């Protein structure tokens with residue numbers, strides 16, 4: 001599948017722009033959307049899910065205009081909204097059967113599919129009690145399961161790992177990486193390490209704009225030779241912060257190890273270059289584009 005998004009703009013009102021002239025082309029595989037609060041991640045996901053209409057721009061899925069023909073994507077779409085709500089009185093079976101009916105998924109295999117999904121998100125043991133009694137992470141997992149009900153070819157997860165414990169994060173990763181070969185999967189997160197372990201490609205967004213998209217090594221390259229570490233006295237940290245863009249600090253016995261962004265010719269004395277990761281590159285790219 002190919003999803004071509006061109007010059008997408010979403011204006012919520014005269015003062016609020018959710019997305020601005022956003023263009024991106026997606027193929028099968030997992031795309032991670034990284035961006036600070038208000039970057040436009042949910043806005044983009046809602047428009048692809050046809051929950052929201054763009055103010056301007058086009059979306060074509062395998063050549064079909066999905067703004068004009070939303071039905072074309074809806075039947076092959078799985079979507080977990082950021083503010084996913086459940087019916088608290090239904091148990092997991094009832095809830096998934098209800099969503100299946102809404103999506104027009106039925107047939108003989110439905111019960112089996114529901115069980116398979118409940119196993120996939122590790123909710124079989126709790127499937128018969130009301131969802132209202134679930135923990136936050138368990139509710140999130142039922143949300144993940146409902147997105148997969150119709151065997152989707154376009155899967156959109158808005159902040160899917162929120163509330164998941166480390167074990168369930170790993171399970172989620174395995175569940176979706178098995179699907180990525182013949183499915184466009186888009187997921188957003190603030191947790192760079194989650195994106196790092198799952199995504200084939202990363203799109204960095206800020207202020208409704210796409211800053212860059214590429215493979216993880218491509219994104220990391222932006223920050224190469226731009227991130228350094230130095231040990232300084234705790235008392236000099238405020239002055240250091242006013243001069244450099246500090247990414248992280250770690251207290252040592254009587255010193256602070258500071259990780260910061262700088263051009264090579266402007267680094268602080270005794271600094272050493274560090275091996276950069278996706279988080280460094282993300283911070284470098286977003287802080288560079290306020």
Ligand SMILES: Nc1ncnc2c1ncn2[C@@H]1O[C@H](COP(=O)(O)OP(=O)(O)OP(=O)(O)O)[C@@H](O)[C@H]1O
Pocket residue numbers: 012013016017018019035036037038039040041042043044082
């Ligand atoms: N219904 C709405 N009405 C008005 N403005 C909105 C609406 N929804 C989003 N916005 C604005 O659009 C911009 C993008 O919001 P969006 O929810 O897409 O960001 P996000 O990247 O998903 O943020 P977060 O990480 O907090 O989920 C923000 O400035 C937000 O205030």
Ligand SMILES: [Mg+2]
Pocket residue numbers: 041042043082158
């Ligand atoms: Mg959001």
